[in-house]
Amino acid sequence: MTTQAVIPIDPDIIDLAEEFLRKRRESLPRLLRLTAEDDMGELRRMGHEIKGTAGSYGFQELSCAGAALEEAAAAEDAGRVRDAVDRMAAFLQQVALVAR
């Protein structure tokens, strides 16, 4: 998996974007726990939310991972759910923002 480590962001919202990423990082342990518990309903809901919101912030990769999580959870495919969560975790660890 390759991620764009540095993402240019609209300077008007860069503080909000940082806050958004911080909260996503904080919610990673919860995502992993839900994955371990196979809570597909909640994973699907979270995937859906991340897909939309990350997309609006301009985090294309995270939005795609959210979509993958939503789909995998809907299909109750534990393997693909784990892949999607890993993809999110990798993105969140590597990403850095610069003002566009």
Add this chain to the structure above:
Amino acid sequence: MADAKPRSAHLLVVDDDADHLALLERWLALEGFSVTAVPSGEKALAVLESKRPDLVITDLVMGGIDGLRLLREIHRQDPVLPVIIVSGQAGIPEAVKATHLGASAFLTKPIQREGFIAEVEQVLADQVGKDAHEVRDFAPKIIRRSQLLAELLDRARLVARVDTTVLITGETGTGKELLAEAIHAASGRCEAPFVAINCSALPEELLESELFGHEKGAFTGAMARHDGLFQAANGGTLFLDEIGDMPLSLQAKLLRVLQDFKVRPVGSTKAFPVDVRIISATHHNLEQLVEQGDFREDLFYRLSVVPLHMPSLRERREDIAPLASHFLERVAARTARPPKRFAPDALRQLLHADLPGNVRQLQNVVEQCSVLSPSDVISAAFTTQALHNRPSNIPTLDEAKQSFERRYLISVLRAAEGNITTAARMAGRNRTEFYKLIGRYELDPTQFRRRKTSKKDHAADDETPPLMGQHMD
């Protein structure tokens, strides 16, 4: 952050995803909008109780009250408030449903800043055209949101261009004259006069001379020749309101005018050609009057080449809220104060009220509430009182007195041929008082000077004018 020029529009944004809510709020604030952001449909409804935004932007999928339910609730209270729905799904069924329910726009996440702002501006711009009371090209004075009225107006607009007689039916207070004016304004006759007369407001002889004119000496008090409304409307449109109340003898005379487009004034042997479009209106069922023998069948067919029916207000309750806000703004404009507004429960009461007097009654109720309410938000106590105050069709005593006084002054001025001394003497007032009276009703005595008056004619001054005090309807 870029500097934003403040804008007057106030926006309510609803999303249960705090991060997305914060983003939309920021984007809007950057454009200078005043924004209230809330995390649920329930909170949104609470905000709406106290402040009406210019636009609501809501997420579709939320726990509790979701976007569609919020949309329905909003429009139940305020059918003209625009709502943009934002959805995480590009699902066609939701979009169709939202649009069907009256959403102004349906956006799908992820949202792009530029596209989002453009959409918001577009919806607000549309509102300026609409919300400033649905001003459209045709019939700008008629406020409409209902499909029923929209369809009627479409038909009327087409009819306007065809130079045919039109019969407008509908209950009292539905706006039949407004429709007639709109048809005239959209017709090829718009540069020529639109002349309206209420056929039920005048006694038969007066109605006849009003319509067809009279020669000097045609009857007692006819001291001058009078052209009549057919001639006054020449080239334009003559609106005959309450045609169902026209006496049978005059119906025959009207029919002859419609057959050969010539008018013969009372007492004249000569007929004058006129080019007038007739629009008539009635709250009666004319077909029933025809069956009863109270209305000429041949005249009915002449008049109703195109029938148009103005729906009652209870058939178009969607129009109540925009009408109410229009009347509130009119009061505000008159009093040079910011418009008041109805509390949600007061508006609800209006929306469900029995309004037999239709738009006219609604106008009275709204104006009364606006004048009496000490607060800017009119509570249900005032609507309750105004709705149960009095039957709508009956004018107040002051209204009735003024209406009588004006008609009386016109008949005196006409009898005196615009001579103030004579008119004042007839009315038993001195000249100053009489000037004040006619000033109050904006009557211009020179308009009644049809011909030079010879001294001999003043002999008639001592006669009792025939039109006094007889025609209170």
